[in-house]
Structures are given as C-alpha cells and as structure tokens.
Amino acid sequence: MYQHDVLVIGAGLAGMRAAIEASRMGADVAVITKVHPVRSHSNAAQGGINAAMGGEGSDDTWELHAYDTVKGSDWLGDQDSIEVMAKEAPQDIFELEHMGVIFARDEFGRLATRAFGGASKQRTFYVGDITGQALLHVMYEQLLKAGMRVYEEWFVLSLIKEEGECAGAVAMNMMTGDIEVIRAKAVIMAAGGIGRVYEPSTNGLICTGDGMALAYRIGAPMMDMEMVQYHPTTLKGNGALLTEGARGEGAYLINKDGDRFMKKYAPNKMELASRDVVSRSEAIEIQEGRGVDGCVYLDCRHLGEKLIRQRLGQIAELALEFANVDIVKNPVPIRPGMHYIMGGIKTNADGASYVPGLFAAGECANVSIHGGNRLGANSLLETVVFGRRSGKAAVEFARSKAKPVRISETMLVEQQKAKIQKLMDQPYPGYTSARVRLEMGKIMDKHVSVFRTEQGMKEAGDTILRLMQQYHKLSVRDHGKVYNWNLFSTLELENMLDVAEATCMSALARKESRGAHSRLDFPDRNDKEWMKHTLVYKAEGGPKIDYLPVVITQWPPERRTY
Amino acid sequence: MKTVNLKVKRFDPATRKSKFQDYQVEVDDSAAVLDAIIEVREYQDETLAVRCSCRSAICGSCAMRVNGHAKLACMTKVSSVSPNGETIVVEPLGNAEPVKDLVADMGPFWAKVKQVQPWLKPSLPAPDREYIAPQEAMQDLVGAVNCIMCGACVSDCTVLEVDKNFIGPAALAKAYRFVGDPRETQTARDERLSQLSKYGGIWDCTHCYECVQVCPKDVAPMERILDIRRAAVAAGFRDNNGTRHSDSFARSVKHTGSLDEFRLLPESLGLDDIAAQLKFVPTALRAIAKGKVPSPLHHKRPGAEHVTRIFDEMEKE
Structure with a gap:
C-alpha cells in the first residue's frame, strides 16, 4: 500500500499544475497516469492561451475577457468562476513564461498575441501552433525539477470512498499487472476528456472519460454533459485538428463556390465567431449542398508561405501528411468534428466536487467556465488556473484530515481482481470491445452532435443501453500480466459507456437550444425555463437528472450574435 | 481499401523471447502503418501491445522501427513504405529493451x-x-x-x-x-x-x-x-578530447593542407596527459603489428599555403 497527502490522477497540464502547487505547499504529492506525462492530450492544443493582459497600448480588461467567455458560453457559464479565471489569467501566463515557455514575442521582446474566435480583443498568447505541446513539456520539466513521485503507466481501476469521502484509488501497474492501493487524504481528478466516446474525434485514443466515470461511480454528479463541442476545422480523412489559430491569423472558410459563407451567419466576427456558431454554419452549408464530399474548405493561401511556415507549421504538416494538401497552394477540406466536452465533474472554483476529498480540474471537471460552448484558448487557461487552485484547495483539505485506514486493503484489491477475472473467464461473445466502441462512437456522432432531435437522441440512448449489455459479455482474451491492452481497452470502454449514457440523458433533458446543444425540435434558447445547469447522478436503474441555477454576477442574458 | 501485410516483431514478457508474426488487414488507401496495427489489435489479435494515442504526430507514443528505421507509425503512410504491397516489417524501438511486443522500455x-x-x-x-x-x-x-x-x-x-x-x-x-x-x-x-x-x-x-x-x-x-x-x-570549455581533436584536425590541415593522422590521437588526448596516452599503448602496438599506424612523417602538400590563406581569411571573419 502507498500513502500520500494528495494523489493527482492524470498528468496533463491540469494534473501536473495541481501537483506542482500541492508540492510547493509542502504536501506529500504523487501523480498517477496511464501514459507518460508528455503523452497526455494537452499536447494537442495548438492555438494558444487567453489572458487579458492590459498594459501599454492595450484596452483589454479582465471584464471583457469574462464577458466574451460568458457570451461564448451562451450564458450557461457560472460568472463567479469566469471572473476568477479572467482575473487570474495574466499571472498564470507570466508564471508559464517564467517556467520557460517560449511564447512568441513582439518587436520589443514582450509576449505577443494573436486573434482567436469569440474574442472582442486580441488576447491569445501562443507558441507557433504547438502551444499545448510547448506548455505540457515545460510543465513536465517543472515536475522533474520538483522530483515528483509519478506512478507512470498505472491504470486507475476505482476510487476509494470511505464514510462518504474520497480516500485514494485502486490502480494497476500496467507493466506488472499488480493491483495496488494508493491512499490519499485528497484526490485531484485531472484525467481529461472523453473524445473516444465519439467517432470520429480530434482527441487521442487515451481520451476515454476515465476520470469522469470514476468520479461518477462514487456519487459525484456530472454537470452539463450535453455540451459537447464540435471544432469547426477538423481534417477530412483522419479527423485531425487544424487550429483555430489559422483563422486567427486570417484564414477563410469557403464553400464549394469559393464563397466566404460566414458572412451570412456571423457578419461581424465572420470566421472568428464562436465554435458552436461556426460549426453549425458549416453543417448547414454542407447539408444544403454547398460543400464537397461532406466538407467545406479552410483557405490559408493569402496568408503567404512565410507566415504559414512560422506560425502554422504543424497544421501545414498535418494537411500535407494526412490529406495530401499543401495549404500554401490549396484550400484544405475540413468539417466540424467532435473536439471537447464542456461538461464534467461539477466543481466549485477551488476544484471541490460534491464528494468531500475529491477535487477535479481540466477537461474532466466542470467549474462552469465554458457553459454551453468553450472559447478557443480558454481550455489551456482553465488547466493552469484551476489546476493551481485545486492543488491548493486539496492540500488545505488534506491538512484538516488525519485519515485512519478503514476499508481493508485486501478487500479493495480483491474486488478489482474478481472483476477482471470475470472478464477473462467469459467466453468470446463474437465481438471485440473495439466493435462495441465503434458503434457507440458512430451513434453519438450521428445523434448527439451539431444538430440534435428528441428521436435521434433517444435512438442514441437506447443504443448505449444495448451496448452496455453487450459490454457485460465481453471477453478479455489476453491473460498476460504485462501491458495488457486488451484489458485496459475493455475497462476504458466501460468508462466511456457510462459517460455516453450521462451525455445522452442530459441532452434529452434539455429542451431548448443553447451553445453546442442545438435542437431542431427546440430551436430557440429559453432563458425562462432553461437557464440552469443539468446535473446527472449515477443511480440504480439509470442516471438521475437534477438542476442547478446558473450563477449570474454582472452580465444578464442577451441575444447572442457574432 | 487495400490489403496490408504486416510482419510484427512480438516480445513475450513471460518467456522473454521474440518472434515475428504475420498479419493481413484491409485499410483505407490513405492509411498510416499505425492504422493497420490498430486494425490488427482491435479486430484480429487483441493481445498485440503497442503505445499510441494522438494519431497526429504530436504525442510521440508510437515511435517504432518500420522496415528497419525508426518512425512514428501514425505519420508513416502504408503507401510510402509498401508502394506495391510489399510486407511491412514492424519492430519496437532500437537501443531499448522490449517490454511487450511493440512497447519498449523508455x-x-x-x-x-x-x-x-x-x-x-x-x-x-x-x-x-x-x-x-x-x-x-x-x-x-x-x-x-x-x-x-x-x-x-x-x-x-x-x-x-x-x-x-x-x-x-x-x-x-x-x-x-x-x-x-x-x-x-x-x-x-x-x-x-x-x-x-x-x-x-x-x-x-x-x-x-x-x-x-x-x-x-x-x-x-x-x-x-x-x-x-x-x-x-x-565559452572556453576547451579542456576536453573533443575540442583538442577538432583543434588538432584544423591545425594540421591549415598548415600542411592535409590531416596529420599520426598526431591526431595524442593531441586529442592532450600531449601532457601521460596516463591517457599510456592507455592507448596496447592499441598502438596492435596497430603497428597490423601495419595500420599512419606515417609519422607528415609532408606539406603542394599549394598548402592557399589552404593556410583560406583559414586566415575565415579566422579574420
């Protein structure tokens, strides 16, 4: 058995930032992650990180950043949390810079910015189009500097709940197959998003909603799980992400007639309207026959080769490698693709969930910054601001505890062993976990996507229930102890199915259109009845839905146009 | 769609033995080698172990040897390594111990x-x-x-x-x-x-x-x-074999127009470092026995002054 004050699950930006903060406060901290920290999906964020820095020559303020975020969220974000993020953002950017991030500079050697979607001012700090990677690797450097204990390539099987509080995790060392108990006075969940619940998705194969599912199972509610973001520019073919930074640098979206169609949908912000708006516009263009092969185009030609090489090098490489298009010379076919979930483990601005001792930060959490739609470059910001805050809050919680061991270690381990043994003992049902996942992903992408209807979402929900039954018959045919992918992918599928069900049920419940949740049968936003959060709890006999008011501080709802 | 023939080097952690295993899968024409491997592990052989995540050449998980050279499997097109349907040989990274199949100990x-x-x-x-x-x-x-x-x-x-x-x-x-x-x-x-x-x-x-x-x-x-x-x-960190080697190289070429191989080793080690010089005596003796020692008589090449002049010009700059 291992024991720490604070256990952080996940080693992306939020997790590592939380761990570093906790360690600075003198706590005994450990990080557990199913992949090496620099393999985490924070890597994939390309465009940048927002902060209203102000300073000479800038009339940007934290209030404007907060307002843009509130408007981007379609008034579903909690304004108290949004204020915290917008106010604290500059200091966190400076800290990243001090840690070593090589942010782009202006001619005076100061931090430079680029334009980004849904923002009234230019406030996105960046490193070419590899901002997430640049930040993630620097955060890992800081983790090494701190000499942090990392349970690397360990897979978390369950969270321990004792007397109503989260008290650690049971996990498998993926290299040996050994199951171990790691006790902690506080746990910070920072295990990232759910991309693989959808097919296709821009997300990596590791984004399987593990953190949400683990928290959900010990009674933490998920909030606004219906809010799933489709990114407007994902590559035809493999669905890879092409940064919003391209449009920030001035790239156009054009349809098959070469028309900049965004002028119809967002005459002011054009291509830089918020993501839900742009994705819907593209979907309409494609549906109405002005696309080509289910795609429209991202046109970078007028930006010139030099700018493209310096600031958009990675997407030039991706377009060339995966779609065989040289973006210097030709428009590249793109379409909306599942990218991010605004919903997640309900937390307050200190990362505390409804289960004492369990904190959450990053994509798996819902502090309620993004509400119905996340603005580009607010997700990296969320990871550092709320990673830091949850790290601090978790240490404070841990200090108030002197937690004795209650549930026996053997029992915790045996429960997991029995569950795994059952999977291994079952006869092969004629299908693999990948087949079940694919069916789940396709139905989610079909019906719980850019446009939704009651009928479609019901079909998706029914399919998920059927797939859950199929899941219980799955057989893990690899009985090896070392790096048993067959086992991990099966356990990940269980997590994904729970998340998919929560998403379907939350989406069915919300009978209006708001942010990314756009219903053809309820096309309008309905502030009177629906300006509230959807909470979903895991319960016997299916998810239980509840609601929570949205926190309004100074920005009452307005009509949302771009 | 096209057929891909994979020959995958598999390492069994239980027996600590490696063997090649052949697979045949159907993939898209534009598929990467990683797509073919994923197709195998998802539908043909779930025991095949490989690290991979982003499929966009950014997470760095799926580096492995493809036809003998290290590559990211996600950005290596099947068509580039197997233009005419040749078998693709896939092995874990070199200079590392295998953990299981394509998973290497990092x-x-x-x-x-x-x-x-x-x-x-x-x-x-x-x-x-x-x-x-x-x-x-x-x-x-x-x-x-x-x-x-x-x-x-x-x-x-x-x-x-x-x-x-x-x-x-x-x-x-x-x-x-x-x-x-x-x-x-x-x-x-x-x-x-x-x-x-x-x-x-x-x-x-x-x-x-x-x-x-x-x-x-x-x-x-x-x-x-x-x-x-x-x-x-x-920055002045010159007290090492590397810098001395490079200095010796440049010096002999500058002054004689060609490399004085005889002086290269002792000068690299440092002429005053007797202990280091002595360590090479057995090697030197073996080299002498096999007639491999360069001549100690190093002559100036005709036109060496031109080489010297080039050096001087460069050093001035």
Whole structure:
C-alpha cells in the first residue's frame, strides 16, 4: 500500500499544475497516469492561451475577457468562476513564461498575441501552433525539477470512498499487472476528456472519460454533459485538428463556390465567431449542398508561405501528411468534428466536487467556465488556473484530515481482481470491445452532435443501453500480466459507456437550444425555463437528472450574435 | 481499401523471447502503418501491445522501427513504405529493451533526459511580468521545442549502440533548448556547457546523421549537438578530447593542407596527459603489428599555403 497527502490522477497540464502547487505547499504529492506525462492530450492544443493582459497600448480588461467567455458560453457559464479565471489569467501566463515557455514575442521582446474566435480583443498568447505541446513539456520539466513521485503507466481501476469521502484509488501497474492501493487524504481528478466516446474525434485514443466515470461511480454528479463541442476545422480523412489559430491569423472558410459563407451567419466576427456558431454554419452549408464530399474548405493561401511556415507549421504538416494538401497552394477540406466536452465533474472554483476529498480540474471537471460552448484558448487557461487552485484547495483539505485506514486493503484489491477475472473467464461473445466502441462512437456522432432531435437522441440512448449489455459479455482474451491492452481497452470502454449514457440523458433533458446543444425540435434558447445547469447522478436503474441555477454576477442574458 | 501485410516483431514478457508474426488487414488507401496495427489489435489479435494515442504526430507514443528505421507509425503512410504491397516489417524501438511486443522500455531514455537537468534556470527574482527576450531567440528554440520525445533518434543512434553512456540525441537536443535560451543565467549556462563537454556528452556524437534522418519533427538533434559544441568552445570549455581533436584536425590541415593522422590521437588526448596516452599503448602496438599506424612523417602538400590563406581569411571573419 502507498500513502500520500494528495494523489493527482492524470498528468496533463491540469494534473501536473495541481501537483506542482500541492508540492510547493509542502504536501506529500504523487501523480498517477496511464501514459507518460508528455503523452497526455494537452499536447494537442495548438492555438494558444487567453489572458487579458492590459498594459501599454492595450484596452483589454479582465471584464471583457469574462464577458466574451460568458457570451461564448451562451450564458450557461457560472460568472463567479469566469471572473476568477479572467482575473487570474495574466499571472498564470507570466508564471508559464517564467517556467520557460517560449511564447512568441513582439518587436520589443514582450509576449505577443494573436486573434482567436469569440474574442472582442486580441488576447491569445501562443507558441507557433504547438502551444499545448510547448506548455505540457515545460510543465513536465517543472515536475522533474520538483522530483515528483509519478506512478507512470498505472491504470486507475476505482476510487476509494470511505464514510462518504474520497480516500485514494485502486490502480494497476500496467507493466506488472499488480493491483495496488494508493491512499490519499485528497484526490485531484485531472484525467481529461472523453473524445473516444465519439467517432470520429480530434482527441487521442487515451481520451476515454476515465476520470469522469470514476468520479461518477462514487456519487459525484456530472454537470452539463450535453455540451459537447464540435471544432469547426477538423481534417477530412483522419479527423485531425487544424487550429483555430489559422483563422486567427486570417484564414477563410469557403464553400464549394469559393464563397466566404460566414458572412451570412456571423457578419461581424465572420470566421472568428464562436465554435458552436461556426460549426453549425458549416453543417448547414454542407447539408444544403454547398460543400464537397461532406466538407467545406479552410483557405490559408493569402496568408503567404512565410507566415504559414512560422506560425502554422504543424497544421501545414498535418494537411500535407494526412490529406495530401499543401495549404500554401490549396484550400484544405475540413468539417466540424467532435473536439471537447464542456461538461464534467461539477466543481466549485477551488476544484471541490460534491464528494468531500475529491477535487477535479481540466477537461474532466466542470467549474462552469465554458457553459454551453468553450472559447478557443480558454481550455489551456482553465488547466493552469484551476489546476493551481485545486492543488491548493486539496492540500488545505488534506491538512484538516488525519485519515485512519478503514476499508481493508485486501478487500479493495480483491474486488478489482474478481472483476477482471470475470472478464477473462467469459467466453468470446463474437465481438471485440473495439466493435462495441465503434458503434457507440458512430451513434453519438450521428445523434448527439451539431444538430440534435428528441428521436435521434433517444435512438442514441437506447443504443448505449444495448451496448452496455453487450459490454457485460465481453471477453478479455489476453491473460498476460504485462501491458495488457486488451484489458485496459475493455475497462476504458466501460468508462466511456457510462459517460455516453450521462451525455445522452442530459441532452434529452434539455429542451431548448443553447451553445453546442442545438435542437431542431427546440430551436430557440429559453432563458425562462432553461437557464440552469443539468446535473446527472449515477443511480440504480439509470442516471438521475437534477438542476442547478446558473450563477449570474454582472452580465444578464442577451441575444447572442457574432 | 487495400490489403496490408504486416510482419510484427512480438516480445513475450513471460518467456522473454521474440518472434515475428504475420498479419493481413484491409485499410483505407490513405492509411498510416499505425492504422493497420490498430486494425490488427482491435479486430484480429487483441493481445498485440503497442503505445499510441494522438494519431497526429504530436504525442510521440508510437515511435517504432518500420522496415528497419525508426518512425512514428501514425505519420508513416502504408503507401510510402509498401508502394506495391510489399510486407511491412514492424519492430519496437532500437537501443531499448522490449517490454511487450511493440512497447519498449523508455526508462533509460527518460533517465537521460533528466540527466541534463531539463528545466530553465533563469535569473531570479523573476520580473513582475515576462522576461524580455527577442523573438529571433524564441524562434530559434522552436526547432528544439518541436521535439515530442518519441525516441526515434535514440533508437537509431549509432553511438548508443556501442556506448550506453552517451547522453544521446534527444536529451542533448533538449539541453540545447536551455543553452540557447537568453533567459538562462550565465552561471547556469556555463555549468551546463561544462557538464555537457564531459564524457558521454556532446563530443561523443560521431555525426552519422541517423538522428537527423529519422526525426519525424525536423528537430535535427545532431545539428543541436553541434550548436552546443560551438557554444561550449566559444565559452572556453576547451579542456576536453573533443575540442583538442577538432583543434588538432584544423591545425594540421591549415598548415600542411592535409590531416596529420599520426598526431591526431595524442593531441586529442592532450600531449601532457601521460596516463591517457599510456592507455592507448596496447592499441598502438596492435596497430603497428597490423601495419595500420599512419606515417609519422607528415609532408606539406603542394599549394598548402592557399589552404593556410583560406583559414586566415575565415579566422579574420
């Protein structure tokens, strides 16, 4: 058995930032992650990180950043949390810079910015189009500097709940197959998003909603799980992400007639309207026959080769490698693709969930910054601001505890062993976990996507229930102890199915259109009845839905146009 | 759709034995090698182990050897390595122990990254806002920061094959990222350059270019190693075999128009380092016995004065 004050699950930006903060406060901290920290999906964020820095020559303020975020969220974000993020953002950017991030500079050697979607001012700090990677690797450097204990390539099987509080995790060392108990006075969940619940998705194969599912199972509610973001520019073919930074640098979206169609949908912000708006516009263009092969185009030609090489090098490489298009010379076919979930483990601005001792930060959490739609470059910001805050809050919680061991270690381990043994003992049902996942992903992408209807979402929900039954018959045919992918992918599928069900049920419940949740049968936003959060709890006999008011501080709802 | 024939090197951790296994799968025409491997593990053989995640050449998980060279499987098109349906041979990274199938033990890799103290050591206290730094300096570091730590360069490094002590291309490229950062203090930079000039460091690279060739992100680790060498020599870290070797090389060519091989080894070791010289006596004797020792009589080439003049011109610049 291992024991720490604070256990952080996940080693992306939020997790590592939380761990570093906790360690600075003198706590005994450990990080557990199913992949090496620099393999985490924070890597994939390309465009940048927002902060209203102000300073000479800038009339940007934290209030404007907060307002843009509130408007981007379609008034579903909690304004108290949004204020915290917008106010604290500059200091966190400076800290990243001090840690070593090589942010782009202006001619005076100061931090430079680029334009980004849904923002009234230019406030996105960046490193070419590899901002997430640049930040993630620097955060890992800081983790090494701190000499942090990392349970690397360990897979978390369950969270321990004792007397109503989260008290650690049971996990498998993926290299040996050994199951171990790691006790902690506080746990910070920072295990990232759910991309693989959808097919296709821009997300990596590791984004399987593990953190949400683990928290959900010990009674933490998920909030606004219906809010799933489709990114407007994902590559035809493999669905890879092409940064919003391209449009920030001035790239156009054009349809098959070469028309900049965004002028119809967002005459002011054009291509830089918020993501839900742009994705819907593209979907309409494609549906109405002005696309080509289910795609429209991202046109970078007028930006010139030099700018493209310096600031958009990675997407030039991706377009060339995966779609065989040289973006210097030709428009590249793109379409909306599942990218991010605004919903997640309900937390307050200190990362505390409804289960004492369990904190959450990053994509798996819902502090309620993004509400119905996340603005580009607010997700990296969320990871550092709320990673830091949850790290601090978790240490404070841990200090108030002197937690004795209650549930026996053997029992915790045996429960997991029995569950795994059952999977291994079952006869092969004629299908693999990948087949079940694919069916789940396709139905989610079909019906719980850019446009939704009651009928479609019901079909998706029914399919998920059927797939859950199929899941219980799955057989893990690899009985090896070392790096048993067959086992991990099966356990990940269980997590994904729970998340998919929560998403379907939350989406069915919300009978209006708001942010990314756009219903053809309820096309309008309905502030009177629906300006509230959807909470979903895991319960016997299916998810239980509840609601929570949205926190309004100074920005009452307005009509949302771009 | 097209048919892909894969020959996968599988390592069984229970028996600690490797064997090749053949698979045949159908994939899209535009598929990457990784897509074919994923198709196998998802539908044909769920026991096949491989690390992979992003499929966009950014997470660095899926580096492996494809037809004998280290590549990111996600960005290696089937059509590029098997234009006419040839069998594709897939093995785990080289210079690493296999853990299971295509999963290699990256422990030593990360240990070496840690060895270069890969974190910024800026002047303190930090400013209230950002450190002021020129964009050109930041842009210069983008090349190194582009590294995703996939391990392809280390896999195919020819020095590591014979000397496990070599820090290796990935960690040295990482070190450059700090050496070249204007925010580092002079003290920290000197300390790095001093450490990196020691045995196992920058002078142990033999410029074989393998790392430059296999790097999927154009980091060109060897070029970064040469950058550190230049920085180290310029900063006065000259008391090492590498610098002496390079000096001896330049000196003989400058003055005689060709390389004086006889003087190269003793001068590299340092003429006053008797202990080091003595260690090479047995090697020298064996070389003499086999007639492999270069002539001690080194003559000036005709026209050597022109070479000297070129050197002088260059040194003036």
